[in-house]
Amino acid sequence: MGTIRALMKMTHRFGFVGHPQSGEVMPGPLILGRRAPVPTRGAPALPRHHYDPDLCVNVTPGGKLLIHAVDSGTYTGTQEPRGYKKDD
């Protein structure tokens, strides 16, 4: 009983209700409310290219290294496909 009373007191104090396993709802993590809006613009598409297993790099149909055919900074950042840097 004492434990239940203590839990009820905590519930009142913190403003959440119970535990997910009990079928009740906890508030979402505060930090998830800080997610940035999903950007609408991503990196531009790469020109035609393929991976050359002998050279160990990507090349264009003309044989040029892909990183010399584009601004590699645009494609080597920490951006996810949607444009934000995440995996830094």
Added chain:
Amino acid sequence: MTDHDASVVIVATEEDLTADMVAAHLLGGPVALLRLDPGRLRERPLVTGRFAGGRWHTVLTSGRATVTLDERCAVYWRKPTRPDALAAAEERWRADENTTALLGLLRAHPLKVWIDDPTVVAASLHKPTQLAAAARNGFAVPDTLFTSDPHAARAFIAAHRDKAVVKALTQRHTTFIPTTRIHLSDDLTGIAGTLHYLQALVEDRLFDARVTVVDDRVFAAAIRTDGALDWRAVPQETAEYRAIDPPAEIARACVEHVRDLGLVYAALDFVVTSAGWTYLETNCVGEFGWIESATGLPISARLARVLSEGPARRRAVVSCASARM
């Protein structure tokens, strides 16, 4: 096929243009170069490891290169395909099997250099470990709190005069969460049930700094935004990036810090104020292609050099904004 005295194995996805940047410096050079992605292993390269006579002997062969794992071989472990990124269960199993086998074989051999062993990275990427190491290495480190207790969070924010930030430790299962301010007026109940990472705000920032360490070299860049708390949330074209020479003691501490974590490579983040440099975090497999492209810092060339020639453990620390390579 050419005989080589030295070899480099790059472990990366085929789409990884940052790995391309390093590989490009090695093309046509004196080392045998072989690249593979254990998460999406093709029929070539072939990988064969045999344990006999009490020791392992492992050979990787592709069309052009044959690589024996030994003291002449360097490994650059980037970001191979994660098994859990694959859709089919059988493919996930195969990726996991291949990654586990390759990792085990690499760990069983003496290598010239490994940038970096992912098991070492896994141990080093925890922020509590990093912050303690950073303090040991002489950096100023912001007061930090990990808590799932709203009252502890409130007390921390109050102790810092309502000047605190909240940061995400991971980003894998969510869209991007930047570092943001957290205030006493915020509803802190959402801290219960989730460990939150709070830090004292570093006030009066002049600029952010990204210091990329490769063995004994540091490549530092200033990042200037329009007052953004987290430059990652700012479109790259609206920020200003410039190569800089950090103070000598900061450069030295950066190298010591990376070695302290057992790594050869890492990218460190700082806030710079008129009072000096404050350490924020270490990105153990931090990206560098974008900052090299924006500043001209020759990070990929240095990585290629360390891979082909081996680390220079005992040389003096060199900052590379002015002294290229």
